Amino acid sequence: MKTEKDKIKYYNLEPMIHPKSVAIIGASYDPNKVGHIVLRNYIHGGFSGKLYPVNVNAKDDLLGLKVYKSILDIKQEIDLVVIATPAATVPSLINECGKANAKGVVVISSGFAEVGNTDLQKQLIENAKKYNLAVIGPNCLGVMDLRSRTDTMYLPSFKLDKPIMGNVGFISQSGAIGSVVLDLIDHEGFGLSSFISYGNADVVDESDILNYLANDNGTKLIIFYLEGVKDGQRFLYTIKKYGLKKPIIIIKAGATSQGATAAHSHTAALAGNTEVYESIFKQYGLIEAEDLYDLLYFAKIFETEPLCTGNRVGVVTNGGGAGVLVTDALYKNGLELAQLSINTKQNLRKVMPSIVNITTPLDIGGDADRERFKNAIDSVANDENVDMIAVIVLFQTPGADSAVVSEIINVKNNITKPLIVISIGGTYTLAHRTMLESSGIPVYDSPMAAARSLKALIDFSKTSIKK
Amino acid sequence: MKTEKDKIKYYNLEPMIHPKSVAIIGASYDPNKVGHIVLRNYIHGGFSGKLYPVNVNAKDDLLGLKVYKSILDIKQEIDLVVIATPAATVPSLINECGKANAKGVVVISSGFAEVGNTDLQKQLIENAKKYNLAVIGPNCLGVMDLRSRTDTMYLPSFKLDKPIMGNVGFISQSGAIGSVVLDLIDHEGFGLSSFISYGNADVVDESDILNYLANDNGTKLIIFYLEGVKDGQRFLYTIKKYGLKKPIIIIKAGATSQGATAAHSHTAALAGNTEVYESIFKQYGLIEAEDLYDLLYFAKIFETEPLCTGNRVGVVTNGGGAGVLVTDALYKNGLELAQLSINTKQNLRKVMPSIVNITTPLDIGGDADRERFKNAIDSVANDENVDMIAVIVLFQTPGADSAVVSEIINVKNNITKPLIVISIGGTYTLAHRTMLESSGIPVYDSPMAAARSLKALIDFSKTSIKK
Numbered sequence: 001m002k003t004e005k006d007k008i009k010y011y012n013l014e015p016m017i018h019p020k021s022v023a024i025i026g027a028s029y030d031p032n033k034v035g036h037i038v039l040r041n042y043i044h045g046g047f048s049g050k051l052y053p054v055n056v057n058a059k060d061d062l063l064g065l066k067v068y069k070s071i072l073d074i075k076q077e078i079d080l081v082v083i084a085t086p087a088a089t090v091p092s093l094i095n096e097c098g099k100a101n102a103k104g105v106v107v108i109s110s111g112f113a114e115v116g117n118t119d120l121q122k123q124l125i126e127n128a129k130k131y132n133l134a135v136i137g138p139n140c141l142g143v144m145d146l147r148s149r150t151d152t153m154y155l156p157s158f159k160l161d162k163p164i165m166g167n168v169g170f171i172s173q174s175g176a177i178g179s180v181v182l183d184l185i186d187h188e189g190f191g192l193s194s195f196i197s198y199g200n201a202d203v204v205d206e207s208d209i210l211n212y213l214a215n216d217n218g219t220k221l222i223i224f225y226l227e228g229v230k231d232g233q234r235f236l237y238t239i240k241k242y243g244l245k246k247p248i249i250i251i252k253a254g255a256t257s258q259g260a261t262a263a264h265s266h267t268a269a270l271a272g273n274t275e276v277y278e279s280i281f282k283q284y285g286l287i288e289a290e291d292l293y294d295l296l297y298f299a300k301i302f303e304t305e306p307l308c309t310g311n312r313v314g315v316v317t318n319g320g321g322a323g324v325l326v327t328d329a330l331y332k333n334g335l336e337l338a339q340l341s342i343n344t345k346q347n348l349r350k351v352m353p354s355i356v357n358i359t360t361p362l363d364i365g366g367d368a369d370r371e372r373f374k375n376a377i378d379s380v381a382n383d384e385n386v387d388m389i390a391v392i393v394l395f396q397t398p399g400a401d402s403a404v405v406s407e408i409i410n411v412k413n414n415i416t417k418p419l420i421v422i423s424i425g426g427t428y429t430l431a432h433r434t435m436l437e438s439s440g441i442p443v444y445d446s447p448m449a450a451a452r453s454l455k456a457l458i459d460f461s462k463t464s465i466k467k
Numbered sequence: 468m469k470t471e472k473d474k475i476k477y478y479n480l481e482p483m484i485h486p487k488s489v490a491i492i493g494a495s496y497d498p499n500k501v502g503h504i505v506l507r508n509y510i511h512g513g514f515s516g517k518l519y520p521v522n523v524n525a526k527d528d529l530l531g532l533k534v535y536k537s538i539l540d541i542k543q544e545i546d547l548v549v550i551a552t553p554a555a556t557v558p559s560l561i562n563e564c565g566k567a568n569a570k571g572v573v574v575i576s577s578g579f580a581e582v583g584n585t586d587l588q589k590q591l592i593e594n595a596k597k598y599n600l601a602v603i604g605p606n607c608l609g610v611m612d613l614r615s616r617t618d619t620m621y622l623p624s625f626k627l628d629k630p631i632m633g634n635v636g637f638i639s640q641s642g643a644i645g646s647v648v649l650d651l652i653d654h655e656g657f658g659l660s661s662f663i664s665y666g667n668a669d670v671v672d673e674s675d676i677l678n679y680l681a682n683d684n685g686t687k688l689i690i691f692y693l694e695g696v697k698d699g700q701r702f703l704y705t706i707k708k709y710g711l712k713k714p715i716i717i718i719k720a721g722a723t724s725q726g727a728t729a730a731h732s733h734t735a736a737l738a739g740n741t742e743v744y745e746s747i748f749k750q751y752g753l754i755e756a757e758d759l760y761d762l763l764y765f766a767k768i769f770e771t772e773p774l775c776t777g778n779r780v781g782v783v784t785n786g787g788g789a790g791v792l793v794t795d796a797l798y799k800n801g802l803e804l805a806q807l808s809i810n811t812k813q814n815l816r817k818v819m820p821s822i823v824n825i826t827t828p829l830d831i832g833g834d835a836d837r838e839r840f841k842n843a844i845d846s847v848a849n850d851e852n853v854d855m856i857a858v859i860v861l862f863q864t865p866g867a868d869s870a871v872v873s874e875i876i877n878v879k880n881n882i883t884k885p886l887i888v889i890s891i892g893g894t895y896t897l898a899h900r901t902m903l904e905s906s907g908i909p910v911y912d913s914p915m916a917a918a919r920s921l922k923a924l925i926d927f928s929k930t931s932i933k934k
Binding site: 227254324330 | 577578581582621622623625626627628639640641642643644646647650651653654692694720721722723724725726728729730757758759760785786787788789790791792794795796797798799804822824828830833861862863864865891892893894895896913914915
């Protein structure tokens with residue numbers, strides 16, 4: 001173990017993720033060029049550090065900033081360099097970054113191994129290694145951190161909904177998938193610490209990024225879109241080290257052999273054998289997502305809910321049919337309906353109208369209002385036979401409104417068990433969902449997503465508490 | 468076969484679904500009571516037939532209408548009676564409806580077998596049979612038809628987004644699930660013909676409703692939430708008769724034995740053995756949905772796309788990672804990536820920039836614009852090796868905008884193969900999704916949902932074209 005550990009070194013990404021100074025090579029005067037957009041985003045994004053636009057054809061100021069012909073002309077400490085110039089120019093620019101003692105580089109440019117230019121990629125790697133320079137990319141979006149307000153993304157800002165600050169770290173090998181998930185984070189009601197899109201992983205790879213986020217106090221859990229790893233030993237060592245330290249929710253694209261082929265042409269990744277990945281993830285406590293939405297669904301339960309090893313779910317519902325669907329979903333995922341204690345049943349019989357069957361799932365009726373929800377959730381949540389609580393609120397019914405929302409929040413604040421809400425619907429429902437999620441209650445719009453998320457929480461809890 | 472057919476008779480639901488006159492028993496003066504809400508909804512909903520409020524305590528006019536003490540006092544032809552009075556009063560009211568020669572009754576009231584009042588339920592059934600009266604319910608929402616503007620739902624109208632008129636018929640045993648799905652229909656971009664929630668199915672059952680919608684020219688396909696059937700022989704006969712006539716997309720709740728128990732306490736349904744249902748659905752061409760969203764996902768592909776038995780999917784994408792995920796999803800569902808013909812490849816090589824790999828899935832790059840999308844989709848869609856087309860548009864990228872939307876619509880209008888779009892994202896993406904769906908192009912927000920929907924289309928096409 002000791003020798004293995006000695007061999008594994010990680011790049012220090014801290015200066016790149018919380019930079020005090022950023023140089024942008026390829027900062028164009030043309031407002032439609034990537035380098036210009038990146039610079040503009042830094043200025044408008046409220047970045048408070050130093051900014052150095054670099055352009056070989058430097059002449060006038062750009063957006064109020066002095067432009068340098070070369071990074072070597074800056075002669076100041078540079079934490080992060082963003083390169084947004086054609087692929088062919090990149091290797092020699094990496095050399096200049098090394099000479100300028102930059103602490104890290106994000107190469108946005110594409111046109112390397114993913115389109116067959118393996119020689120160019122080799123050159124880039126050689127030059128970076130020569131200076132022991134941390135390089136993220138090429139063929140990536142780079143880094144977005146909501147604390148430092150660094151953001152190397154060149155996408156038009158009106159095209160995606162920016163996440164709010166939170167404590168979910170997000171790693172994506174693919175830039176486009178990265179932007180799609182970022183766009184959805186706010187809709188799913190949680191917030192982001194750092195986002196890192198690393199593309200071809202020529203120098204800095206997934207293991208360096210996992211190491212960084214696993215040790216970052218602002219990151220409580222990690223979501224991760226992976227196409228393939230290049231250095232398997234390094235990756236294994238890393239997930240073994242961190243898999244149980246923080247929840248790592250991972251989607252492995254290229255799960256079929258045809259998908260793996262597509263992944264190779266995308267980021268030149270060797271996708272590898274699915275079964276091998278699956279068993280490794282399981283062994284080291286990583287939580288595998290089956291599709292993109294799983295990343296979001298699982299993230300929100302891990303962000304707010306406590307760990308829990310028991311699988312007895314107390315279900316309260318104001319819709320019988322939804323209760324049936326949730327029951328099916330729970331059992332399909334190896335969970336159980338909690339059987340209420342005699343004490344709880346007696347209490348419920350006293351406070352529920354006679355039309356309500358005191359059974360499980362507890363269907364409190366389509367006319368259930370604030371009071372009935374409060375009594376039901378309170379009793380079920382405090383039953384010793386209940387490990388976790390799922391409250392189904394169909395806001396289409398007459399009695400379900402924002403008063404019910406506030407009762408759920410009240411109960412939640414007084415218990416230490418996981419509690420989730422399942423609500424499915426359109427405009428009115430979505431408004432109430434937002435209220436619940438703003439108060440730190442995960443809401444699911446499908447019984448299956450809810451059950452899968454509870455299952456993920458239990459699985460991780462069992463592994464991490466055992467070890 | 469002949470004798471079997473002779474035994475099966477269906478209630479005629481036409482007068483109930485397109486009524487010219489509606490009586491509402493329990494039309495209260497209290498604006499919060501169900502009977503009042505139903506009457507108000509009829510008036511505000513633009514119903515153009517006659518309306519007769521009935522209230523045993525009739526005194527003044529109600530909402531401008533004369534109120535009758537009993538349905539027997541009306542002495543006019545009555546197509547539909549809605550009953551919204553306490554359960555105990557219902558059986559004798561059914562008798563009165565029979566005497567008044569009403570053509571059909573919707574009983575909204577609950578409190579029958581689903582809470583153990585089996586005697587009351589028996590009485591209701593006996594009285595209905597005595598007059599051969601079509602009764603929908605009890606314990607249901609009843610009927611909504613967008614053509615006749617009949618709507619017996621008592622839910623507050625601001626709580627759910629009403630669907631637009633279309634050609635999907637929707638049957639739901641559960642009222643709450645019915646309201647949830649109705650609330651989502653408009654968000655999924657298709658429209659409704661009739662919605663029928665039938666609750667305890669005491670008299671009119673799922674087979675009567677299937678028979679009605681299968682023969683309704685305004686209904687192209689049927690979506691169906693089922694908990695359990697009471698008369699298996701009748702149901703088998705009906706789905707055998709209609710399973711291949713129109714697509715019937717069905718979700719069977721109570722798929723686990725625990726879910727089945729929950730279903731029994733909900734609508735007193737015997738949920739039955741899952742494997743039996745599954746094999747029967749398969750045999751008769753019904754399309755089984757695994758969750759509520761499947762109902763919506765499958766409905767929109769069947770509403771707009773032609774039948775198709777080939778499983779070779781041509782994929783065009785502006786995001787490499789999304790191409791990988793879609794490839795995985797296709798193969799997990801038994802579909803294939805179409806291999807482009809040499810001719811198509813040569814054409815594409817001419818019009819695509821050199822950075823684009825001419826392979827499959829065809830990744831046209833994160834900078835793809837209107838022109839590149841047009842050329843790519845046009846070539847792929849017209850390739851003889853392609854049976855169906857999936858276009859992935861990540862609207863987060865710089866070149867993807869409403870011009871791309873219009874190119875997709877143009878191509879679609881000139882081909883006869885199924886074409887779907889996959890777009891995942893927030894506000895900007897949703898706006899473009901609405902444009903596409905308004906033009907009759909199904910859009911999916913998850914690769915798995917898209918692949919499952921294509922698979923459902925192929926499965927139904929194969930069965931129905933073979934037979």
